Amino acid sequence: MTRKKAQRHFQLIHPDCAGIDIGSKEHWVGVDPRHEHAVRSFPTFTDDLVKLADWLEELKISVVAMEATGVYWIPLFELLDARGFDVYLVNSRATRQISGRKSDVLDCQWIWQLMSHGLLRGAFRPADEVCSLRALVRQRVTKVRDQAKALNRIQKALTQMNIQLANVISDISGVTGMKILRAILEGERNPEKLAQLRNVRIKADEDTVARSLQGNWRLEHLHALDQEVACYDFLETQIAACDALINDSLALLPVRDDAPQPTKKTLRSPHRSGQEQGALHQALWRTMGVDLTAIPTIGVDTALVVASEIGADLSKFPSMKHFCSWLGLAPPTRISGGKQLPGKGPKVINRAAQALKQAASNARNDQSFIGASHRARLARMDTSCAIKATAHQLARLIYAMLTKGKPYIEQGIAVFEEQSKERQYRALLRKARKLGL
Known part of the structure; x- marks a missing residue:
């Protein structure tokens, strides 16, 4: 008489959970099939997101898992987190579907199934006040990077005019460099007068600075220089505004x-x-x-x-x-057969x-x-x-x-x-x- 094999099932960790497939125009939500409508789609408008949260509350859902898709997950995550749900932001590598089975409906059901058995881990996300500070600091870093690009374009315009100012002073964005650039944009072309704006701490003498300021003052290059200096100043004001908001955000922590x-x-x-x-x-x-x-x-x-x-x-x-x-x-931990595998681990930004x-x-x-x-x-x-x-x-x-x-x-x-x-x-x-x- 053949003995029946005992069926092994995964342990149910989160019985009341939901899986959400994030999209740019609509979100697909999957819950336990014991409910009447186990899969529903909601547009990404704010009132529809509120309806999504109300529907999950009616089903007494406590845990929600969603993929980190671009920045489309942020409004829904913040709304569900404010409503008291335990929201898991999941890496897309952990929710890869079986080959040949790819659709929005199957994706949300697969996320729900993995989450119900506790096979998904949420990404680290600090407190809401720290998230606000993080957004401001990242915005400031973006502005500083844009300002560095504007400075490179200023240097390009000077090189096209054969103005060798960067070869005699260490930083053209310093006090001496910006004074000379603004004087050029105001119409001054005499190298000796421009060299008199040199700060006493500059190692190069006044004659060397004057020689570096002899170039061809073409209209198109002066126009490019004018616009890039204006862009540099505008970004400087934006960085100062970011610093002020960062100080206010730190005061709230x-x-x-x-x-x-x-x-x-x-x-x-x-x-x-x-x-x-x-x-x-x-x-x-x-x-x-x-x-x-x-x-x-x-x-x-x-x-x-x-x-x-x-x-x-x-x-x-x-x-x-x-x-x-x-x-x-x-x-990285890449071991197989007791040996360290060659190559690098997954790239982490x-x-x-x-x-x-x-x-x-x-x-x-x-x-x-x-x-x-x-x-x-x-x-x-x-x-x-x-x-x-x-x-x-x-x-x-x-x-x-x-x-x-x-x-x-x-x-x-x-x-x-x-x-x-x-x-x-x-x-x-x-x-x-x-x-x-």
Whole structure:
């Protein structure tokens, strides 16, 4: 007599959940088939999104999973989150459908099925106040990038006129450079008079600056220069407006500590005065509870990006390894048959990780424990790998500071050299044992 095989089923984790396939014109929602209308579509107008939330409340749905499709998910996510639903924002790689079965109806049903059995994990999204700060900081970064492009176009117009100003001063967007550019646009063409606008701190003498300002003043190039300088000034006002809103947004965040006193001089910023930079430093310290700028190579701008991307609460990350993996800075786990697979892991685009990599690239000349560690990595690995490893070290320090609330303590280069000697000594002992000495 043949024995019947026991049927194995996945455990039902979320019995009252829904899966949503996000689109630009309509959203498809799938729920448990025990309901009368298990699949419905809703247009993306605001009143239809309210109807979608009302329908889910009628069905007593508590958990909702949706794909992160472009920016189309943001209005629905914010509406459902405000209505009290537990919303999971899911990576599209985790919801890939079986080959040959692709439609909006099947997609929402597949998302519901995976979510009901607890096979989907939600993406990290900080608190709503931090999300507001994050949007402002990202907008400011976009404006700074656009301003850099406008500066490149200014340099192009000067090169076409054979104005070699960039070869005699370090920054044409500085005080001297902008004074000379504005004087040119006002009609001044005499190189000697333009050179008199030189700041005393410029290393090049007045004659050299005058020689660099001899060129051909063609109409089309002057017109391009005029428009790009106007664009540069307009973006400067927009960056200042972003800074004002960022300060207001930081004031709305909960304060985790009393007003601290700065322990070191803040780094110079091209778009903020020293007083504004110091005020931003104080606001970030009060919001985060610790001074992230105490870590070498991390300035106020890097701390602002970290604060806006992750916030001060890291309780959603169970451990330091989870946090570094979310940043994309941890080594990938690609093992099969007990061997490490070749190639790279999945590409992760994380703005906080990019800011930490930029800070790590500045550690080459830093006279600190992190700087010495980075130089040691550069001696034994590629530059990109060393920068990523140093950024990983910075991420571990940030996680420890935010979770434990303890300040950063600089150990110094002497401690690193002592630890390096101990590692070399242990390595020599291992080699001696292998040789039977």
